[in-house]
Amino acid sequence: MAAPPLKGTRVIELAGLAPGPFAGLLLADYGASVLRIDRPSTASADQLTRRKSSITLDLRDPNSRSVLLRLLTAADVLIDPFRPGVLERLGLSPTEVLLKHNPRLIVARMTGFRRDGKYKDMAGHDINYIAVSGVLSMLGRAGDKPFAPGNILGDFAAGGAMCFLGILLALISRAHTGRGQVVEANMVDGSAYLATMPRLALQGFAWNQPRGENLLDSGCPYYDTYETKDPGKYFAVGALEPQFYAALLRGLEFDPATTPARDDRGNWSALRDLFTRRFKEKTRAEWAAIFDGTDACATPVLEQSELEAVGYDQRPAVHLSHTPAFSFKADEGGWTGGGLSPGDGGPETLRAWMGWEQDKDFAVREDGALMSPNGKFKL
Secondary structure (H helix, E strand, O other): OOOOOOOEEEEEEEEOOOOOHHHHHHHHHOOOEEEEOOOOOOOOOOOOOEEEEEEOOOOOOOOHHHHHHHHHHHOEEEEEEOOHHHHOOOOOOHHHHHHHOOOOEEEHHHHHHHOOOOOOOOOOOOOOOOHHHHHHOOOOOOOOOOOOOHHHHHHHHHHHHOOOOHHHHHHHHHHHHHHEEEEEHHHHHHHHHHHHHHHHHHOOOOOOOOOOOOOOOOOOOOOEEEOOOOOOOEEEEEOOOHHHHHHHHHHOOOOOOOOOOOOOHHHHHHHHHHHHHHEEEEEEHHHHHOOOOOOOEEEEEHHHHOOOOOOHOOOOOOOOOOOOOOOOOOOOOOOOEOOOOOEEEEOOOHOOOHHEOOOOOOEOOOOOOOOOOHHOOOO
């Protein structure tokens, strides 16, 4: 069996939250060696730490920053989670310093807003980025305010996953050119890109109505969720195609001849009322027994605490038959677990990457920050 596809790739991840660590997690899950750089005297809340290690550096101190520069001579990727200008103020400009220091380095810069334009210097979070991308305006129930789907869309799909894609593209490019480059990802463009289909479909049947009144945004009664007899337990319905809808009606014991025609939007409210009342007549488990194995596109809405019990252990996002990723154990951060304290596994990574030993190749300050040996600036 071949090694994981990114085995031998060395990644330095500057500590951050959500998108940067998620990009690092994806790299680690496919075999890269990922070293997180923590700040001194700072406890990290990051849980996206599977198979990573950590060291502590004070990037404001030249003697500590020199350790990072020495490490970057052997690194393939640097993940920068900071707002625009932070690396430059630290004297670590990607183009003026880092790529001259190591021309093969890939510097992946992850921001929320674009690096240009009216919002570039503003603070923000997931909800703000998807708001100005136009995507948030599309999400929510009819007649209600826009609904933010946690931070899954901005931070993780539009942020970390898109940054991961950029890193992979840069690695492919480097294999041909021998040169690294700067990868710039932001959550505004990432979320807008993810919404390509609904944006292009604004003039079509699926998305031509106000928020919450379309085929796929909770407006359609046969593409929605319904509470079952057991309170707080739901069933998801996605019976879009006619043959799947017919299977749904059979499972619900509705006669197609007397059920309001679904192709008439004027009947959607009546259909929703029918489905709502019928799903309340049985428990989620009873409906599952009826629909399991059918083509009705009707499934239970499983909660996080139930997943392992029904055999839904976390698996890699993409399976490669000849170059597999690792399997996930719960205590390594699959569905549960995770966490990495500053300094965990760092000395072992420094030894594996660089052959370094403490007190010979680096020193440790009282606050845990690594420095050049004897406090002397060394490159």
